[in-house]
Amino acid sequence: MSSDALTIQATEAAGQPWTQVLHGWVTTVDHKRLGVMYILYALFFLAIAGLEAIIIRVQLMRPHNDFVSPQVFNRMFTMHGTTMIFFVVIPVLFGFANYLVPLMIGARDMAFPRLNAFSFWLTTLGGLLLYFSFFGGNGLYGAGTAPDVGWWAYAPLTSRAFSPGHSSDYWTIALLVAGFGSIGTAVNIVATIICMRCPGMTLNRMPLFAWLNLIMGGMVILAISPLTAAQVMLTVDRYLGGHFFDTQSGGSATLWMHFFWIFGHPEVYVLVIPAFAFVSEIIPVFSRKPIFGYPVMVGATACIGFLSLSVWAHHMFTIGMNSYANSFFAITTFAVGIPTGIKIFNWLGTMWGGKLQFKTPMLFCIGFLFQFLIAGLTGIMLGTAPFNWQLSGSYFVVAHFHYVIVGGILFALFAAFYYWYPKITGRMYNETLGKLHFWLFVIGFHLTFDLMHIPGILGMPRRIYTYEPGRGWDTLNFLVTIGAFVQGIAILVFVANLIISYFKGAEAGNDPWDAWTLEWSVSSPPPSYNFASIPTVASRRPLWDLKHPEDPDSRYE
Amino acid sequence: MSAIATPLPETHGAWKLPYRGKVGMACLIFAESAIFTIFVVAYLFYIGKSLTGPTPRQVLETPIFYTICLLSSSLTIHIASRFLERGRRGAFLLSWLLTITLGALFLYGTGQEWHRLIYEHGLTISTNLFGTTYYSLVGLHASHVIAGLTMLSIVLLFGLAGRVGPEQAGRVNVLSMYWHFVDVVWIVVFTVVYVIGR
Numbered sequence: 001m002s003s004d005a006l007t008i009q010a011t012e013a014a015g016q017p018w019t020q021v022l023h024g025w026v027t028t029v030d031h032k033r034l035g036v037m038y039i040l041y042a043l044f045f046l047a048i049a050g051l052e053a054i055i056i057r058v059q060l061m062r063p064h065n066d067f068v069s070p071q072v073f074n075r076m077f078t079m080h081g082t083t084m085i086f087f088v089v090i091p092v093l094f095g096f097a098n099y100l101v102p103l104m105i106g107a108r109d110m111a112f113p114r115l116n117a118f119s120f121w122l123t124t125l126g127g128l129l130l131y132f133s134f135f136g137g138n139g140l141y142g143a144g145t146a147p148d149v150g151w152w153a154y155a156p157l158t159s160r161a162f163s164p165g166h167s168s169d170y171w172t173i174a175l176l177v178a179g180f181g182s183i184g185t186a187v188n189i190v191a192t193i194i195c196m197r198c199p200g201m202t203l204n205r206m207p208l209f210a211w212l213n214l215i216m217g218g219m220v221i222l223a224i225s226p227l228t229a230a231q232v233m234l235t236v237d238r239y240l241g242g243h244f245f246d247t248q249s250g251g252s253a254t255l256w257m258h259f260f261w262i263f264g265h266p267e268v269y270v271l272v273i274p275a276f277a278f279v280s281e282i283i284p285v286f287s288r289k290p291i292f293g294y295p296v297m298v299g300a301t302a303c304i305g306f307l308s309l310s311v312w313a314h315h316m317f318t319i320g321m322n323s324y325a326n327s328f329f330a331i332t333t334f335a336v337g338i339p340t341g342i343k344i345f346n347w348l349g350t351m352w353g354g355k356l357q358f359k360t361p362m363l364f365c366i367g368f369l370f371q372f373l374i375a376g377l378t379g380i381m382l383g384t385a386p387f388n389w390q391l392s393g394s395y396f397v398v399a400h401f402h403y404v405i406v407g408g409i410l411f412a413l414f415a416a417f418y419y420w421y422p423k424i425t426g427r428m429y430n431e432t433l434g435k436l437h438f439w440l441f442v443i444g445f446h447l448t449f450d451l452m453h454i455p456g457i458l459g460m461p462r463r464i465y466t467y468e469p470g471r472g473w474d475t476l477n478f479l480v481t482i483g484a485f486v487q488g489i490a491i492l493v494f495v496a497n498l499i500i501s502y503f504k505g506a507e508a509g510n511d512p513w514d515a516w517t518l519e520w521s522v523s524s525p526p527p528s529y530n531f532a533s534i535p536t537v538a539s540r541r542p543l544w545d546l547k548h549p550e551d552p553d554s555r556y557e
Numbered sequence: 558m559s560a561i562a563t564p565l566p567e568t569h570g571a572w573k574l575p576y577r578g579k580v581g582m583a584c585l586i587f588a589e590s591a592i593f594t595i596f597v598v599a600y601l602f603y604i605g606k607s608l609t610g611p612t613p614r615q616v617l618e619t620p621i622f623y624t625i626c627l628l629s630s631s632l633t634i635h636i637a638s639r640f641l642e643r644g645r646r647g648a649f650l651l652s653w654l655l656t657i658t659l660g661a662l663f664l665y666g667t668g669q670e671w672h673r674l675i676y677e678h679g680l681t682i683s684t685n686l687f688g689t690t691y692y693s694l695v696g697l698h699a700s701h702v703i704a705g706l707t708m709l710s711i712v713l714l715f716g717l718a719g720r721v722g723p724e725q726a727g728r729v730n731v732l733s734m735y736w737h738f739v740d741v742v743w744i745v746v747f748t749v750v751y752v753i754g755r
Contacts, residue, residue, distance in 0.1 A: 111577040187584040195577035221584055225591035233599065236693055241683030244599060244693075250608045250686050259595055 029113035030528055031098050034120050036424065038095030042088050043495070045127060049083035050491065052076045054484060061481040063469035073465035074148035079130070081151030082171065085267065086178050087127040089409060093274040094123075094185050096416055097213045099424065101189060103519035103526060104207045106198025106535045111191035119184035126178025133170035147171035150463065152260055155245035155253040158234060169238060172231050179228045186220035189213055198518075200537040205557075207517045207540070208291060211298050212277035215305045216270055222309065223266035230259035254319060261312035268404065269308040272372075273301060275412035276343060279365050282419050283347050285515045286362035287354030290541060290553075293346040300339035300346075307336045317388040326385040333383030340376055344369060359513075360434030364415035367442055371407030378403060378453070396456025402449050406487075414441070414494065421498070422512045426524040427505030433497040440490035447483030451476050516541035578731040586738045589701070593742055596697055597749055600690045604754050607685035616678045619751045623666030624743065627702075630659035631740040634709075634733045642726045650716050656736070657713060660706050667699050691750065698746050701739050708732055 016024075025033060055076050059067045068076065098116065102109055110116045130147075137145040147167045149157040158168045193214045197206070234256075236242035243249040245256045284291045291297065313321060313329040321329075347369060356362070378400040382388050391397065414437070421429045455473040467473055511520040518535060519526070521543055539545055539553035604613075637652035671692075674680045682692040712732065715721050721729070 112581060115581075183585075183588045187581050187588070190584050191577045191581040194580050195574045197574060199572040217584075218587075221588045222591050225588045226595045229592040229595035232697075233596075233693065236682065236689065242689040242693070243683070243686050244689055250603070250606045251689075252602070255599065255602060259599075262595075 029109075029117045031102050031110045031113065031116060032424075032526060032528070032530075034116055035095045035097075035099030038091045038098060038120060038123075041124060041127070042092035042095060045083050045087040045091075046491075048131075049080050049088055050488065052080040052083070054488060056080060057481040057484040059465060060467075060477050062478060063467050063474055065466055068465075070465040071148065074150075074463075075146040077463055078147045078150055078171075082130065082147070082175070083127075084405070085151065085271075086175060087123075087130065089271050089405070089413075090178075090182060091123055092413060093216070093271065094182070094189075096278070096420070097189055097216070097274065098185070100420065100519060101192055101210055101213055102196065103522070103530060104517050105193060105196060105201055105210050106518050106531060106537065107192065107196035108530045108534075110188050111195055112188050115184050116188050119181040119188065122181030122184065123178050126174045126176075126181060129170055129177060130174035133167050133174075137167035137170055138165055152257075152264070153234075154260075155251075155256040156247060158238070159246060160238060169235070172234050172238075176228060176231045176235075179224050179231070182220055182224045183228070186217040186224070189217040190221070193217070198531075198534050198537060204295075205537060205540045208280040208294065208297055209277045209517070212273050212280065212301055215301050216273045216277075219266055219270045219273070219305050219308070223263050223270055226259055227263035230256065230263070233259075254316075257316050257319065258313070261315045265312040265315065266305075266308045268401075269304055271409050272404065273305065275368070275409040276301065278412045278416040278419070279347060279368055281517065282361050282365050282415050283350050285419075285513050286357045286359060286365075287351045288357070289350055289354040290516075291346070292349035292352075293342075294540065296342060297346055300342040303339040304336060304343075307332055307339070311336060311383075314383050314388070317385045318392045330383055330385050334380060337376060337380055344373060359418075360429070360431060360438055361415040361419035363435065363438045364411045364418070367438070368408055368411040368415065371403060371411060371445075375400065375403035375408050391456060393461055394456040395460045395462055396453050398462045399449050399452035399456055402452070406445060407449065411441075414438075417494075417498070419513070420519075421501070422508030423519055423524050423526070425502050425505070426508055427501050428508050428512060429501040429505060430497050433493055433500070437490050437493045437497060440493060441487055444483045444486030444488075444490055447486060448480050449483075451483070452480050455480075511543070514547075516543045518542055521546070576727055578728060579734065582731045582734045586734065589738065589742075593697065593745070596690075596694045597745060600694050600749055600754065603686045603690050607687045609685045611678050611680055611684075611687070613687055613691070613750070613755045616674055616680060617751060617755060618670070620666050620670060623663045624747055626659045626666070627663040627743050628740055630656045630663070631737050633659065634736050638726060638729050638733050641721070641729055642723055644723045646716070646719075646722065649721070650713070653709065653713055653716060657706060657709050660702060660709065660736075664699060664702050664706065667695065667702075694746055695750065698739070698742055701742065705736050705739050709736070 025037065028034065055068060056073065059065055059073055059076075061067075098110065101107075133146045135145075137147070145165075145167060147153075147170060149163060149168055149171070153168065153171060156162055158172075193206070193210050203211075233242070233244040237244050237246060237251075243251040245251050245253055247253055280291055280297060311329060311332045313325060314333045317326060317329075347365075378396070382391065382397065382400055418429055418434055421427070455476050458472050460467065460471075460473050460477075467477075508524045510523055512524075513520070518537070521535065522530060535542065537545075539557050541553050545552035545554055633652045633656045637649050637656060640646075640649040640652060680688045680691075682688050709732070712721060712729065
């Protein structure tokens with residue numbers, strides 16, 4: 001089946017003029033091509049937002065630095081945060097979900113292929129609108145270019161009085177448009193997983209990747225929509241003279257905070273649950289053991305999803321809520337630690353006694369385990385209301401959430417890139433460059449984000465464009481910046497590996513990792529129709545059953 | 558495999574999964590509900606917080622007739638899709654047209670109310686918090702009615718061209734899910750704006 005598929009693929013691609021190829025990509029509704037476009041789009045914005053991070057770090061490298069002006073600094077941290085969340089991490093996760101979910105559940109495409117393409121182009125338009133603000137944000141007022149209100153865009157900073165010109169409008173419209181795209185993709189992912197599974201693929205036999213993306217899709221539907229609603233309100237305020245967040249007319253700035261964080265905190269889990277999904281697929285394969293505690297993993301993830309909808313105000317302890325609200329949000333925040341702990345122990349249980357293979361994806365997964373644990377622990381610290389009063393708005397918080405997003409999510413993403421690179425491109429990546437990337441990134445990451453906790457504890461506030469010398473922050477900030485450059489070099493190694501291996505890598509074959517899920521049963525890259533005949537599965541590891549007919553999993557299920 | 562051994566039947570003769578249109582629409586309805594929830598919360602939060610008049614008690618009149626129109630359109634669309642399933646195209650088109658008429662009547666009622674509020678009472682979206690939240694919430698619902706009416710009209714045009722038969726009943730049912738949602742949301746908006754808000 002698969003070798004036939006490979007030859008068809010080859011004849012298809014041969015000898016088309018580049019305009020035809022481009023036309024094919026732009027008009028495609030194929031989930032794999034859309035997945036690849038999502039991923040490339042995210043990598044493009046990763047480079048831009050990474051550059052913004054470097055600008056921020058160079059400015060803070062030493063006290064009284066004047067590398068950029070305060071105004072530019074505000075724009076840089078706003079654009080860095082907004083871009084990384086909405087136009088890097090969400091698209092890259094949607095890209096992997098798009099590419100892998102249909103292959104893993106034995107489907108030929110997503111449930112709504114055209115909606116899928118529409119959602120991708122909406123997301124693209126959102127990113128372009130955000131960056132067009134550098135040119136169009138001036139408006140007729142000649143004030144402000146890119147958005148500079150921080151990625152939370154708290155009221156009243158976004159009111160006409162404090163944000164003239166169009167910069168905040170570009171921010172609003174970009175997030176609104178990209179939000180519609182996200183909701184479309186989430187609807188598609190959920191419908192695909194519920195309605196398109198191949199015969200025998202009961203919910204109980206789905207790969208954990210599909211399960212976790214199902215939960216992620218549900219959370220996007222419930223979490224992005226409030227942000228969309230809040231953006232509509234902000235637009236009403238700015239363009240129609242509404243008073244939702246206008247304190248002069250009895251409106252409430254706090255209401256915006258609630259609406260933003262009702263989106264903002266579940267969003268963290270929207271980003272981290274797919275990271276869990278990658279790790280849950282990769283660790284078993286490189287431990288040569290099936291995942292430990294499959295039903296508990298599903299239950300714990302659903303539990304995290306549910307709890308995460310009721311923790312948002314732990315971002316708002318310092319605004320002065322009453323003690324009941326503080327206690328409630330502190331307790332729910334602690335409670336998230338329980339299912340998360342279950343998951344970490346299950347991954348360790350999977351590795352325990354396994355024949356571990358320390359390939360690059362596995363190294364990144366192990367890095368993920370340690371770093372995500374520490375990120376969770378500082379999260380528990382910040383979830384303690386009195387401790388939070390002391391450190392809210394400091395660099396300790398910045399260090400904490402970068403530990404989650406870089407140390408957790410980005411490490412899992414790198415693991416996913418290396419693990420599925422052979423499937424997507426048909427070539428093996430370079431293992432030496434992969435390991436170099438891992439070690440450089442680990443060193444750079446810890447240099448930056450371990451040390452960043454300390455100036456936070458010493459009282460350095462976030463979002464300041466410079467600081468006085470002699471407060472004990474100088475050396476630490478210098479080292480943090482060095483670490484940022486090391487991470488930048490590591491990312492260059494990563495991109496070089498992707499490009500070089502695409503042209504020079506060894507042929508990967510269908511199943512380079514001797515893995516167990518359905519995507520490895522087809523050729524690499526898979527043919528446009530995925531499966532020549534729709535497979536039937538009898539267990540959670542269909543390829544194991546195929547390779548070991550004498551001892552199939554289905555016998556024990 | 559994992560520690561549990563769940564004995565599952567190995568026969569997959571009848572492998573049947575839910576219709577993707579229904580699941581997709583259900584997801585969209587969840588997303589829309591979340592959007593409406595935020596607007597409803599804002600409305601409730603700002604009741605009585607306007608610094609200037611007019612207040613809801615002074616200017617709002619309960620639109621009983623138009624509410625009955627919209628809610629009964631849920632019944633007619635349900636009847637219409639039943640007719641379609643049984644292949645009775647004429648009856649389907651008639652009750653479909655009735656649904657559109659009732660929806661359009663409701664929309665006319667909203668327009669009339671807005672006209673009265675703006676020209677008689679001087680209440681616009683920028684007058685006070687009541688104006689901001691009222692026009693946003695009712696307007697959000699009205700925009701959903703407009704979207705629904707547009708889709709219903711497209712089906713009507715196809716139906717008049719003789720292109721809608723029992724084989725499209727599944728899709729028509731998905732559309733009627735959306736229309737039922739628009740009606741249910743109106744019950745919430747009605748309660749919040751005309752009952753609690755006054």
